[in-house]
Amino acid sequence: MTTLKIARMSIQNFCAVKSLEIAPNGSDLSVFGDNATGKTTIANAFAWLFTGKNAAGTAEFDPAPLDGDNAKIHNIETEVSVEFTDGTEYRRVFCEVWTKKRGELTAQLTGTKTTYFKDGVPLKEKEFNAETDRLFGGSERFRILTAVGYFPAVMDWKARRKTLIEICGAVSDSDVISAAEELSYLPEILGNHSVDDYLKIVKSRKTALKKEIDTIPARISENKNAAEGAPTAEDIADIETRINSLETEEKALSAKVESYSKSTAADARRNEIRQELERRRTEYLSAYNKEISKYNVKVLELATRRDEIFAERSPLLVKKTELPRRISEMKSQREKLRIACEEIKARVYEGGDICPCCGQALPPEQVEKAISEFNKKKSEELAEISEKARATCHKDLIAKAEEELSRAASRADELTEQYNAVLAELAELRENKPVNDFEETAKYAEFIAKIAAVKDDESVKVPDEIVEKYSEITAKIAEEKEKLYKAQAVRNICGRIAELEEQQKSLAAEYAQCEKGEFLCEVFIRTKIALLDERINSRFKTLKFKLFHEQQNGGLQEICKVLIPCESGLVEYEKANNAAQINAGIEIINVISEHFGVELPVFCDNAESVTALSEYGGQMIRLVVSENDKKLRFE
Numbered sequence: 001m002t003t004l005k006i007a008r009m010s011i012q013n014f015c016a017v018k019s020l021e022i023a024p025n026g027s028d029l030s031v032f033g034d035n036a037t038g039k040t041t042i043a044n045a046f047a048w049l050f051t052g053k054n055a056a057g058t059a060e061f062d063p064a065p066l067d068g069d070n071a072k073i074h075n076i077e078t079e080v081s082v083e084f085t086d087g088t089e090y091r092r093v094f095c096e097v098w099t100k101k102r103g104e105l106t107a108q109l110t111g112t113k114t115t116y117f118k119d120g121v122p123l124k125e126k127e128f129n130a131e132t133d134r135l136f137g138g139s140e141r142f143r144i145l146t147a148v149g150y151f152p153a154v155m156d157w158k159a160r161r162k163t164l165i166e167i168c169g170a171v172s173d174s175d176v177i178s179a180a181e182e183l184s185y186l187p188e189i190l191g192n193h194s195v196d197d198y199l200k201i202v203k204s205r206k207t208a209l210k211k212e213i214d215t216i217p218a219r220i221s222e223n224k225n226a227a228e229g230a231p232t233a234e235d236i237a238d239i240e241t242r243i244n245s246l247e248t249e250e251k252a253l254s255a256k257v258e259s260y261s262k263s264t265a266a267d268a269r270r271n272e273i274r275q276e277l278e279r280r281r282t283e284y285l286s287a288y289n290k291e292i293s294k295y296n297v298k299v300l301e302l303a304t305r306r307d308e309i310f311a312e313r314s315p316l317l318v319k320k321t322e323l324p325r326r327i328s329e330m331k332s333q334r335e336k337l338r339i340a341c342e343e344i345k346a347r348v349y350e351g352g353d354i355c356p357c358c359g360q361a362l363p364p365e366q367v368e369k370a371i372s373e374f375n376k377k378k379s380e381e382l383a384e385i386s387e388k389a390r391a392t393c394h395k396d397l398i399a400k401a402e403e404e405l406s407r408a409a410s411r412a413d414e415l416t417e418q419y420n421a422v423l424a425e426l427a428e429l430r431e432n433k434p435v436n437d438f439e440e441t442a443k444y445a446e447f448i449a450k451i452a453a454v455k456d457d458e459s460v461k462v463p464d465e466i467v468e469k470y471s472e473i474t475a476k477i478a479e480e481k482e483k484l485y486k487a488q489a490v491r492n493i494c495g496r497i498a499e500l501e502e503q504q505k506s507l508a509a510e511y512a513q514c515e516k517g518e519f520l521c522e523v524f525i526r527t528k529i530a531l532l533d534e535r536i537n538s539r540f541k542t543l544k545f546k547l548f549h550e551q552q553n554g555g556l557q558e559i560c561k562v563l564i565p566c567e568s569g570l571v572e573y574e575k576a577n578n579a580a581q582i583n584a585g586i587e588i589i590n591v592i593s594e595h596f597g598v599e600l601p602v603f604c605d606n607a608e609s610v611t612a613l614s615e616y617g618g619q620m621i622r623l624v625v626s627e628n629d630k631k632l633r634f635e
Contacts, residue, residue, distance in 0.1 A: 005619040012079040026085040032626040039623040043603035051139035091117040148585030161560035277447040291434040316412035323405040334393040578609040586614040
């Protein structure tokens with residue numbers, strides 16, 4: 001552990017301090033003084049020496065002193081030097097650069113210059129920064145190790161969280177999986193993906209699966225409507241049996257006819273025409289079955305597309321209704337907050353400088369304090385309004401909502417146009433559904449006319465009852481064959497229904513597997529949070545850290561809040577009293593100093609508010625407000 005303690009410190013022309021020498025010789029130091037006597041300036045000077053900024057890390061900090069008119073005092077040097085107890089001395093000097101150009105009588109201010117020294121040896125800026133990095137790891141770590149309130153209150157929460165994890169150690173995935181037995185299957189589920197990437201994949205896949213699953217019932221229903229009254233295997237077997245029986249009977253009758261008119265050319269011609277007619281009937285029915293099959297497939301495709309468009313369009317129509325209202329509310333809220341800001345900015349201090357009780361003039365420092373408190377309150381109110389606007393009605397949020405509305409409206413209109421087009425196409429398709437009406441065709445009439453045109457041979461005549469019976473059997477065969485063709489087409493649709501039902505089961509199983517993986521990932525995240533909380537909080541004696549916030553939707557938001565113990569349990573750092581905040585900051589510095597192996601002098605501002613200051617292993621410099629001390633007093 002490297003401990004750096006101030007043996008001597010010199011401040012020259014720094015802000016409001018013209019010249020100041022302190023020599024704690026490595027001991028703790030209490031600095032007493034009224035407001036505006038230069039206590040905080042000591043902390044700022046120490047920070048400026050090593051970082052070029054004040055203790056709060058203000059980027060545009062200027063150490064040059066000002067005169068009574070708030071103007072810079074020129075032609076002087078600002079200098080801060082510190083000698084540590086190990087004998088090492090560091091010094092920074094800041095001065096103006098005046099240049100006299102040819103032909104001019106007076107020199108002009110052309111810039112500023114900063115010089116650096118270690119033990120009296122001049123250093124370049126890069127060398128000096130390398131030296132400070134070696135001492136305490138850079139300006140950010142310097143502020144963490146020297147300013148009590150920097151880490152818990154000023155430092156960005158993401159950087160604060162990163163520092164805690166760096167100090168206390170991250171929790172590996174294997175540690176998390178080992179901590180919960182139910183996570184043993186998680187590596188197999190994740191494959192080569194991280195938990196975060198897998199969650200993105202599985203949520204996207206669930207959305208796609210749900211969309212597909214939601215369309216299947218409608219597709220099954222459409223097929224079932226088309227296959228209403230579907231024949232069973234027994235029905236088809238019965239039809240085939242009847243056809244075989246009728247064809248056997250037809251052959252027998254045909255043999256009888258031939259026995260009567262074996263030598264008759266007319267009957268032979270009729271039989272040829274009838275055979276050709278049956279062939280044409282078979283071709284027609286085959287073509288019809290193909291057309292009706294194509295028709296059913298097309299109807300299913302259009303119905304599926306219609307349902308998909310409807311499912312995608314519905315939430316967009318809701319957005320078209322809700323987003324304009326939300327945008328209007330955000331704009332109204334923004335205007336109200338703007339008016340509130342203008343009202344606050346317009347406030348002026350009206351307290352005056354005369355005591356209302358005795359009528360005498362108030363002390364300047366008391367008037368200054370009242371004005372300062374008035375301005376502070378204004379700043380806090382403005383900051384609160386700004387934060388509220390940023391969270392609820394920032395122009396970026398409004399622009400984002402308007403952009404989302406534009407996209408939703410555009411997409412909804414596009415889908416509505418597609419939806420209406422699909423409905424029109426579906427209606428037109430149903431109006432033109434193929435019909436099995438071979439007997440109504442001109443070709444059928446042509447063959448019947450040809451049969452009728454063949455004249456019988458008067459020498460041989462087949463009995464009328466045989467002719468009628470033969471015609472009846474032939475008609476029944478044609479009727480049964482048509483039934484068979486239709487039954488086979490319906491059975492094909494039933495096969496499609498079975499495929500859809502099997503697909504539905506498969507998709508449901510995959511969806512359940514996705515939910516299982518998502519659940520295990522959530523268990524993993526919560527287990528990791530618990531382990532990380534335990535690891536970090538175990539490093540601190542009294543403090544706790546809240547690293548995650550559970551949102552209303554069940555998700556987890558990363559945060560980093562310091563929790564301080566109180567009578568009722570724990571309170572957030574921002575809501576704790578000043579003494580608790582200071583002691584919390586010291587406890588944090590102790591842990592961080594131990595981790596990085598370096599202790600720097602710690603400046604504790606407003607130390608008068610703490611009756612029992614926490615112990616610190618390094619040098620503690622207390623800055624105490626003391627109204628009776630009009631000049632700085634050191635103990």
